[in-house]
Amino acid sequence: MHDAIKIGILYSTTGPYAAMGRDARDGAQLAIDELGAAGKLIEPVFIDPHADIAAYLEAARHMLRDAGCRHIVGTITSAARKEVIPLVEKYDGLLWYMCPYEGFEANENVVYIGGCPNQHLLPFFEYLLPRYGSRPYLVGANYVWGWEMNRLARELITNAGGTVLGERYLPLEETAVERIVTDIEQRRPSFILNNLIGPSSYAFLEAIRKLGERDQAFLPANCPVASCDLMECELEDIRPGAAVGQLCAASYFDSLGSAENDAFKARVQARDGASRRVSSLFASAYTAVKLCAEAIVAAGSDEPQLVRRELHAHPWPSLLGPLSIDASTNHAALPFHLGRINAENGFDVIASRPPLAADPYLTGKRSHHAPKLRVVS
Amino acid sequence: MRDTPNFAGWTVTILHREDSNTERLIRQLRLLGLRPSVQWKPIEAAGLPDMVIVDADQGFDDLLPWRGSNPAMPVAALLGSEAPGRIAWALEQGASAIIAKPVSASSVYPALVMALSIHEERKAAAEKMQYLEERVRLRPLVHAAVERIAERHKVDEERAYTILRQSAMRRRLTMEQLAAFILGGAEPLPEAG
Numbered sequence: 001m002h003d004a005i006k007i008g009i010l011y012s013t014t015g016p017y018a019a020m021g022r023d024a025r026d027g028a029q030l031a032i033d034e035l036g037a038a039g040k041l042i043e044p045v046f047i048d049p050h051a052d053i054a055a056y057l058e059a060a061r062h063m064l065r066d067a068g069c070r071h072i073v074g075t076i077t078s079a080a081r082k083e084v085i086p087l088v089e090k091y092d093g094l095l096w097y098m099c100p101y102e103g104f105e106a107n108e109n110v111v112y113i114g115g116c117p118n119q120h121l122l123p124f125f126e127y128l129l130p131r132y133g134s135r136p137y138l139v140g141a142n143y144v145w146g147w148e149m150n151r152l153a154r155e156l157i158t159n160a161g162g163t164v165l166g167e168r169y170l171p172l173e174e175t176a177v178e179r180i181v182t183d184i185e186q187r188r189p190s191f192i193l194n195n196l197i198g199p200s201s202y203a204f205l206e207a208i209r210k211l212g213e214r215d216q217a218f219l220p221a222n223c224p225v226a227s228c229d230l231m232e233c234e235l236e237d238i239r240p241g242a243a244v245g246q247l248c249a250a251s252y253f254d255s256l257g258s259a260e261n262d263a264f265k266a267r268v269q270a271r272d273g274a275s276r277r278v279s280s281l282f283a284s285a286y287t288a289v290k291l292c293a294e295a296i297v298a299a300g301s302d303e304p305q306l307v308r309r310e311l312h313a314h315p316w317p318s319l320l321g322p323l324s325i326d327a328s329t330n331h332a333a334l335p336f337h338l339g340r341i342n343a344e345n346g347f348d349v350i351a352s353r354p355p356l357a358a359d360p361y362l363t364g365k366r367s368h369h370a371p372k373l374r375v376v377s
Numbered sequence: 378m379r380d381t382p383n384f385a386g387w388t389v390t391i392l393h394r395e396d397s398n399t400e401r402l403i404r405q406l407r408l409l410g411l412r413p414s415v416q417w418k419p420i421e422a423a424g425l426p427d428m429v430i431v432d433a434d435q436g437f438d439d440l441l442p443w444r445g446s447n448p449a450m451p452v453a454a455l456l457g458s459e460a461p462g463r464i465a466w467a468l469e470q471g472a473s474a475i476i477a478k479p480v481s482a483s484s485v486y487p488a489l490v491m492a493l494s495i496h497e498e499r500k501a502a503a504e505k506m507q508y509l510e511e512r513v514r515l516r517p518l519v520h521a522a523v524e525r526i527a528e529r530h531k532v533d534e535e536r537a538y539t540i541l542r543q544s545a546m547r548r549r550l551t552m553e554q555l556a557a558f559i560l561g562g563a564e565p566l567p568e569a570g
Contacts, residue, residue: 085483086481089481105482105483106405106408106482107482107483108401108404108482152381155380328404328407328408329408360408361383361408361409361410361486362381362383363384363385363408363409363410364385
């Protein structure tokens with residue numbers, strides 16, 4: 001293929017979750033640079049929709065209809081993804097989505113490499129319950145990610161014979177966490193599942209640290225705060241030391257000791273300076289762009305049907321290890337890593353599992369036998 | 378709170394001519410763990426599937442082996458038309474959810490969950506109704522039994538009613554059942570207690 005491959009890069013690099021958007025965009029840019037250096041020319045179309053849902057729609061329309069992109073890498077929130085999908089379907093493109101999300105979706109026009117609950121929440125609970133107990137407190141951002149993650153958590157806890165001691169939500173960007181923390185202090189859970197995002201999450205972690213200083217039952221060793229959505233790029237926005245010891249699940253951490261990761265970090269630091277940390281968003285955006293371009297080259301076309309066939313054909317070497325994309329769900333099998341936040345604003349990896357196939361509708365975990373129904377005349 | 382609905386292992390019959398809609402539908406049903414089959418001929422009353430998805434655009438009355446809107450299993454309708462007659466047909470088959478055509482991947486799971494949930498609610502409501510109807514039908518028996526107890530024990534009706542109720546509770550019978558037994562002579566009159 002001689003023409004440049006057109007790929008839309010759709011991240012909000014301004015607005016409330018700009019830090020995440022910028023990190024993802026930087027990861028995408030690195031992949032584009034490396035592909036270019038290797039002779040695979042990418043013509044990216046960058047658009048920043050400022051975290052405005054209507055602007056996502058406009059941006060995706062522009063990419064697909066006017067700019068000639070068949071492929072878009074991007075969106076971070078589920079709201080933005082859901083908004084863009086109908087357009088991607090209409091123009092028969094492919095959306096490369098690379099964030100952890102709440103599952104219950106499997107679209108032919110989307111490639112999912114960010115992980116769904118059986119790849120993050122379920123193994124996380126398998127780790128937490130035997131160690132800390134089954135009486136958690138659930139907090140979350142007041143939108144579908146928080147709601148659905150906590151709903152699943154409640155189901156897992158109920159099935160394990162435990163009790164959810166409380167469930168509270170905060171609007172995005174709300175930092176008034178005092179009432180929730182007071183409630184947690186009174187109810188004394190065995191751990192806290194944190195599905196808050198951004199500034200709410202940072203304020204919450206700081207308040208829990210203060211609570212732990214008053215009452216050591218709430219120190220991370222006794223009652224950890226467990227998150228599935230906290231990343232390296234965010235740790236610097238949290239008051240120094242406030243999150244140390246807390247737990248986070250991800251399919252990538254900056255501190256992973258693999259040879260691929262060491263080489264990758266060396267390249268990133270050669271470009272961006274020694275202090276540059278790689279977040280899971282940076283890594284997954286990089287992985288998405290790389291995978292997209294490589295599959296297009298292998299297919300000899302950017303026609304989604306051909307790209308998908310290529311993509312499903314075999315595992316792809318990647319920063320996350322060999323990456324298999326399931327042909328029926330379009331989801332990547334992903335490793336599970338558990339990180340503990342350290343004093344250097346990084347994660348110490350304390351547990352890992354080899355790649356888990358995605359089960360976006362959670363069909364495989366519990367066997368279900370439909371009652372045999374009879375005709376009632 | 379409701380558990381996450383899980384259709385793994387369910388059989389589903391799609392009553393629709395094979396086309397790109399059924400293709401997309403089958404893909405989505407398979408990844409939800411169902412075992413779909415497609416046919417464009419009436420379902421046999423023997424060997425019914427766990428769920429039915431029927432084309433309401435082209436559907437005809439004999440496709441489904443039941444009459445009226447009390448299907449034996451959850452039914453979802455595939456519908457492209459907006460014609461009231463076709464919507465009515467879907468309702469007459471007992472459909473409790475609609476999957477719009479052209480089928481989009483994201484519409485399938487919600488429709489199955491709705492179809493199942495409404496089907497179960499209807500079934501529970503019908504059973505409850507049947508139970509209550511039975512009790513209403515037998516009410517005159519209760520009245521007659523109360524009168525007989527009042528006469529025998531020389532108590533007022535309210536007291537006689539309490540005796541019958543308590544006796545029924547002890548025997549783990551409904552009042553209607555006990556009343557019928559008493560009047561039929563199969564049971565002695567309960568003692569005043």
